[in-house]
Amino acid sequence: MRIERVxxxxxxxxxxxVDLSLINPLTAKYKGKKGCMIPLLQGVQNIYGYIPxxxxxxxxxETGLKLSDMYGVVTFYSQFRLNPVGKHIIKVCHGxxxxxxxxxxxxxxxxxxxxxEDGETTEDGLFTLESVACLGCCxxxxxxxxxxxxxxxxxxxxxxxxxxxxxxxEKNK
Amino acid sequence: xxxxxxxxxxxxxxxxxxxxxxFDKIETLKNDNTTDFKLSKTSCVGMCxxxxxxxxxxxxxxxxxxxxxEEKAAEIFEQHIGNNKPIKEYIVKSDKFKTKxxxxxxxxxxxxxxxxxxxxPENIQEYESRDGYKALKMIPSKNIxxxxxxxxxxxSGIRGRGGGGFPTxxxxxxxxxxxxxxxxxxxxxxxxxxxxxMDRSLLEGDPxxxxxxxxxxxxxxxxxxxxxxxxxxxxxxxxxxNIALQQARDKGYLGENILGIKGFNLDIFVKEGAGxxxxxxxxxxxxxxxxxxxxxxxRPPFPAESGLWNKPTNINNVETYSNIPxxxxxGAGAYSxxxxxxxxxxxxxALTGKVKNGGLVEVPMGTTIRDIIYxxxxxIQDDKKFKAVQLGGPSGGCIPEYLADTIVDYxxxxxxxxxxxxxxxxxxxxxxxxxxxARFFLDFTQKESCGKCTxxxxxxxxxxxxxxxxxxxxxxxxxxxxxxxxxxxVKDSSLCGLGQTAPNPVLTTxxxxxxxxxxxxxxxxxxAKSCKKLLTYEIDPEKCTGCxxxxxxxxxxxxxxxxxMPHIINQEMCIKCGDCYSNCNFDAIKLx
Numbered sequence: 026m027r028i029e030r031v032x033x034x035x036x037x038x039x040x041x042x043v044d045l046s047l048i049n050p051l052t053a054k055y056k057g058k059k060g061c062m063i064p065l066l067q068g069v070q071n072i073y074g075y076i077p078x079x080x081x082x083x084x085x086x087e088t089g090l091k092l093s094d095m096y097g098v099v100t101f102y103s104q105f106r107l108n109p110v111g112k113h114i115i116k117v118c119h120g121x122x123x124x125x126x127x128x129x130x131x132x133x134x135x136x137x138x139x140x141x142e143d144g145e146t147t148e149d150g151l152f153t154l155e156s157v158a159c160l161g162c163c164x165x166x167x168x169x170x171x172x173x174x175x176x177x178x179x180x181x182x183x184x185x186x187x188x189x190x191x192x193x194x195e196k197n198k
Numbered sequence: 199x200x201x202x203x204x205x206x207x208x209x210x211x212x213x214x215x216x217x218x219x220x221f222d223k224i225e226t227l228k229n230d231n232t233t234d235f236k237l238s239k240t241s242c243v244g245m246c247x248x249x250x251x252x253x254x255x256x257x258x259x260x261x262x263x264x265x266x267x268e269e270k271a272a273e274i275f276e277q278h279i280g281n282n283k284p285i286k287e288y289i290v291k292s293d294k295f296k297t298k299x300x301x302x303x304x305x306x307x308x309x310x311x312x313x314x315x316x317x318x319p320e321n322i323q324e325y326e327s328r329d330g331y332k333a334l335k336m337i338p339s340k341n342i343x344x345x346x347x348x349x350x351x352x353x354s355g356i357r358g359r360g361g362g363g364f365p366t367x368x369x370x371x372x373x374x375x376x377x378x379x380x381x382x383x384x385x386x387x388x389x390x391x392x393x394x395x396m397d398r399s400l401l402e403g404d405p406x407x408x409x410x411x412x413x414x415x416x417x418x419x420x421x422x423x424x425x426x427x428x429x430x431x432x433x434x435x436x437x438x439x440n441i442a443l444q445q446a447r448d449k450g451y452l453g454e455n456i457l458g459i460k461g462f463n464l465d466i467f468v469k470e471g472a473g474x475x476x477x478x479x480x481x482x483x484x485x486x487x488x489x490x491x492x493x494x495x496x497r498p499p500f501p502a503e504s505g506l507w508n509k510p511t512n513i514n515n516v517e518t519y520s521n522i523p524x525x526x527x528x529g530a531g532a533y534s535x536x537x538x539x540x541x542x543x544x545x546x547x548a549l550t551g552k553v554k555n556g557g558l559v560e561v562p563m564g565t566t567i568r569d570i571i572y573x574x575x576x577x578i579q580d581d582k583k584f585k586a587v588q589l590g591g592p593s594g595g596c597i598p599e600y601l602a603d604t605i606v607d608y609x610x611x612x613x614x615x616x617x618x619x620x621x622x623x624x625x626x627x628x629x630x631x632x633x634x635x636a637r638f639f640l641d642f643t644q645k646e647s648c649g650k651c652t653x654x655x656x657x658x659x660x661x662x663x664x665x666x667x668x669x670x671x672x673x674x675x676x677x678x679x680x681x682x683x684x685x686x687x688v689k690d691s692s693l694c695g696l697g698q699t700a701p702n703p704v705l706t707t708x709x710x711x712x713x714x715x716x717x718x719x720x721x722x723x724x725x726a727k728s729c730k731k732l733l734t735y736e737i738d739p740e741k742c743t744g745c746x747x748x749x750x751x752x753x754x755x756x757x758x759x760x761x762x763m764p765h766i767i768n769q770e771m772c773i774k775c776g777d778c779y780s781n782c783n784f785d786a787i788k789l790x
Contacts, residue, residue, distance in 0.1 A: 059507070062489035063472055067430070094490075101491040101648075102472035104430055121393030121588060121624045122550035124638050130776075158475065158642065161395035161432065162211040163548060163624075164246030164556035173433075175214030181780075 043077045048084065056088045062098055065090075066105060075106040111146040111153035113191060115171050120159030122166040131167050132156060134181040138188055151195055152188070202235040202279060207251040207315060209242035209402050210434050211395070216267060217250035223268040224252070227275045235279055241403030243315025244558035245302060248290050251315075254278055264290035264299070302555050305573055307536060309544050310359075310520045311560045314403035319438050322445040325406040331451055333526035334410055337417060338457050347418040348374060351522070353530035355542030360386055360478070360515030361590065361619040362695075363541075363608040369512060372502035373419040376510040383412055383421040383466075384506065384513040386483060387428040387435070390475035391591030392642060394622030396546040397516040399558050401428065401435035404520060405442035409466065411519030413451060414526060416464045419512050424466035427483055430473065439468050475592075475646035479694045480505075480513045482648065493648045494694035515620065517546055537563035541607035545618070551588075551625035552579045561606070568602040571625055582627040585726075586710070590619025592639045592646075593699030595706030596632060615706040617699065631728035632711040633718050637665035639703035643696065654697030657688040661704060669729045673719030678708060727789050730774045734790040737778075739764035741786035748778035748787065 051068045055061035065084065069076055076099055085092045099105040117123075117132045132143065135154055139147050146153040162168045165177025169184065176187055206212075206221040221239065228237055245251060248264030252274065255261075261284050263274060270288060277283045284292075290299045308314075317324035325331070336342060352367030373381065385408060389397040401408060412424050428436050443466055446452045454463045469487055476482045477492040484506050486492035505511025521543065525533045534542045541563040547570065550556045554576035561570060567587055571577070578584045586596040595616035597604060604610050611618045626635065644658040661684050664677050685701030692698050708715060717723045724732040737748070737757075744762040749755075756772045759765030767778070779787045 060487060060489040063486065064470070067470060067472065097491050098472075098489070102474050104471075104473035119392070121591065121622065121638070122556075124392075125551050125624065125626055125630050125635075157431070158390065158646075159392035159394070159431075160210075161389070161398040162214045163393055163395055163550035163622075165211055165214055165249070166550065168214065175210070177211070177214045 043073060043080060045080065045083055047072050048080060052084060052087050061088075062090060062095065063102075066095065066099060070105060073109075075109050078107075109146070109150075112151050112195075113171050114153045114155060115169060115188070116155050116157045116160065118158075118160040118162070118166070118168040118170075119156045120161075120163060120166070122163035123159075123168055126166040128167040130181055131169060131179050131184045134184050135169075135188060138185055151192070202254065202256040204235055204237050204279065205240050205253040205255070205318075206237075207241065207243060207249065207253070208239040209399060210432070211242060211246050212249045212251065213434075215249035219268055220250050220252060220266050220271045223271045224275060227272065231280075233275075233280055238318050239320075240315050240317060241319050242399045242558060244311065244399070244560075245290065245299070245555075246557035247555045248299065251290075254284070256282065258282070258284075259294045260292060261289050261294070262291040263288045299555070301576065302557070302559075302574055305565070305569065306560055307544050307562050308560050309524050309533070309536075310400065310407075310517050310546050311403070311558065312524065313407060314399060314558075317404065319403055319405055320441050322406060322442070322449065325404070329527060330406055330523075331410055331449075333523035334413055334451060335457060336526065337414070338459050344374060344418050344420065347414060347526065350526060350530045351418075354525045354533040355530075355537070356518065356521055356525065356533065357541065357608065358515060359517035359521070359545065359620065361593065361617060363618060366514060366518055369502060369514070370415060370418050372500070373421075373510050373512040376503050378510050380423070380507075380509045381419055381421040382506045382509055382511040383416045383419065383424045383464075384480075384483070384487070384511060385412055385424070385426040385519055386478065386480065386513055386515045387426055387432075388471045388478045388483060389429060389432075389516070389620065390478050390646075391593075391620055391622045393550055393588070393591055393624045394548045394620050396548050396558060396621045398432050398435055399548075400516050400520050400546075401432065402438055405435075405439045406446070407520040407523055408516055409439075409442055409446055410451070411514075411522035412466060413446075413456070413464060414522050415512060415514065415519065417456075417459070417462055419510070421512065422463050424464060425487055425506070426466060426468045427471055427477070427487060428468055430470040436468055436470060443468070474648070475642070476648045476694070476696050479696060482694065483513065484511065491648070493650050494696075496693065517621070538605065538607040538610075540609055545606060545621060547606075547621045547623045549575050549623050549625070551623075552582065552627040552630070553577070553625040554579055563607045564605045566603050566605050567597065567623075570606070570623065571602070575625065578625065578627050582629065584625070585628050585630060586626045586632065588616075588624040588626065588635065588703075589622070590617035590699075590702070591622045592643045593617055593695065593702055594619045594622075595702045596626070596635065596710065597706070598710040601710075615702065615709055617702065629726050629728060631669070631724050631726035632707040632714045633665065633724075634669055634726075634728055636704045636707045637662065637669055640665055640700070643700040647696065647700070651692045651694075651697055653688045653691035654693075654700065657684050657691075658697075658700055660684060661688070661701070665704070668715065668718045669724075670731045671718070671722045671729075673715075675719070677719055678712065678715050682708060730776070733774050733776075734769065735767055735772060735774065735776070735779060736788045736790055737765050737767055738786045738788050741784050743784055743786070745783070747781050747783065751777045751781045753777065 055065045252263045357363040456462045477486045481495040482492040501511040546560045640662045649655045742764040749757040756768045
């Protein structure tokens with residue numbers, strides 16, 4: 026059920042005004058189709074990086090999908106987020122193989138550098154840290170993914186270096 | 199030289215190990231020079247422990263290079279491709295000479311993985327050139343009826359490879375028996391078991407085999423619509439599936455009146471999962487495709503009678519479908535000659551954890567666990583002591599070393615208290631704490647419980663609390679018994695497989711490693727020296743050189759001492775983070 030991921034009350038939502046017109050093609054594509062709720066919400070998340078409240082309100086009005094049903098689906102699946110996320114999403118794998126190869130140490134090292142807890146985003150909005158169940162690269166354990174890049178056979182040092190390198194790159198931009 | 203082929207393994211794990219960079223490097227070199235050769239990509243050959251892999255096939259033979267980086271790639275380019283001099287020290291497999299990694303392939307029988315790592319998964323011609331879609335073409339050319347197909351599958355003895363082990367042919371028969379204007383065929387590619395990646399490798403390496411298997415299944419049960427429900431965490435698998443589906447449509451393997459079979463219409467779509475382990479359960483998966491919360495439904499009615507959109511539906515797992523074309527093409531007998539009396543054929547395992555050669559292996563049913571770990575896997579990392587192997591993920595259990603001669607088939611594995619599962623095989627050594635492993639799996643199932651059944655929702659939570667307490671040194675007399683009782687209640691009172699099997703990791707670890715639980719509870723010790731709160735770090739004054747590095751690294755300043763004199767850890771301040779232990783260069787920190 027992964028209820029922990031939903032931190033709606035925990036933080037003041039850093040809400041920027043979202044451009045609602047971006048979802049028009051989505052609603053046009055899925056409106057009235059059966060079983061469309063999950064692909065529709067996945068589309069929303071692809072656009073905004075999370076599911077903004079006013080967007081699902083708008084979808085509900087336009088498609089007739091119930092707001093409560095959508096909220097139910099969003100909070101059920103771990104993929105969906107109700108809060109904006111950082112520019113780089115760090116997914117530290119905590120599958121069995123990674124667990125026995127001490128993935129906890131990797132998470133701890135990253136928490137230490139970024140000064141955030143699991144599921145949180147850094148204040149500068151650069152990083153979000155997540156623990157995930159399995160990235161399917163078990164033979165390279167422990168593994169993490171930053172954006173679309175995977176890093177295997179990690180140690181605390183390598184993991185810290187990856188994060189620091191990204192930080193430096195961002196600074197120089 | 200123009201006949202030389204260079205193939206880079208670009209599966210997800212290969213890419214994570216740096217194979218894309220190697221591919222780009224070779225491509226750049228190719229473009230910068232006039233050397234003529236064919237560069238292509240393939241997927242995982244299963245040798246994950248040697249990734250990134252580069253294969254060179256030239257007139258003299260076949261050479262597989264392992265652990266290649268950009269530098270080594272340049273060397274191979276210059277010496278082997280340019281000057282026909284294979285670099286022997288980097289070669290892990292060849293048809294010209296023996297290598298130390300040959301043992302990884304001996305003992306394997308590849309049926310499901312028959313093309314993985316050999317073909318370019320994005321090229322349908324390569325699949326077709328290796329008997330691809332020939333099984334499907336046999337249907338019109340040999341006039342094979344639906345019931346003949348089903349009988350062949352029943353005779354082959356293949357059972358569901360997703361974990362349940364239900365005979366596939368019977369499942370198809372039930373779906374075929376239920377008449378309806380519309381039927382569905384679904385491929386369960388929601389591989390959620392942590393520690394398993396067989397399905398990902400198959401989808402990335404040989405998507406057409408899965409698709410052909412589904413088409414044959416759809417013909418057998420008269421389905422006109424197909425869905426592949428794939429985890430969103432597998433972007434490369436989804437991409438390759440979509441490419442393969444389009445190619446199959448273009449070739450007429452999907453569409454209307456397929457291969458001229460009148461009335462045989464089928465299209466298949468990929469549906470991305472949204473991250474919920476319970477969706478691997480077939481009724482929850484159906485709910486998820488319908489766009490709802492993925493909560494299991496009561497069975498009966500079984501999906502074969504009333505599944506997706508209340509129509510007859512057949513669901514099989516990725517590995518099952520990929521076996522189907524092979525069985526139809528080679529016949530039931532060719533398949534059933536492998537395996538044991540009740541479990542036929544082969545099984546793919548994702549061999550991981552503390553094993554030397556981690557990777558993807560396919561062995562005939564009936565192979566012993568010990569052979570898989572020692573012969574294929576090369577033994578335990580750093581030659582430590584083999585303690586247990588975890589089979590079946592969160593629904594499975596831990597099999598101790600003394601039962602390692604158990605053979606892999608559904609009945610034998612079930613007898614140990616574990617399950618065959620989808621094929622995750624995680625090897626554990628003496629440094630893995632079994633109580634912690636039980637806690638780890640419970641933590642997973644507790645989070646993934648959909649919440650429908652009270653015992654699964656709350657029972658797993660209470661069990662997790664007890665296990666956490668034990669690993670933190672707060673275990674109490676009676677905890678083990680309480681865990682056992684809760685486990686039985688959760689098993690008995692849950693609707694679906696998730697709850698019914700969630701206590702298995704706890705029950706098997708109590709059964710085989712009760713002494714570890716007792717050591718945690720009564721002696722406040724973790725025999726594997728893994729549970730942080732039960733450890734004591736001490737400095738060996740004989741070995742300590744007083745280099746001060748531990749004192750500098752200690753985050754709570756618990757270590758004191760004069761320079762060049764033995765240091766001391768203040769046990770009351772110590773938070774047991776282990777930083778001193780991992781930073782000491784003189785092996786002076788002892789773990790008690």
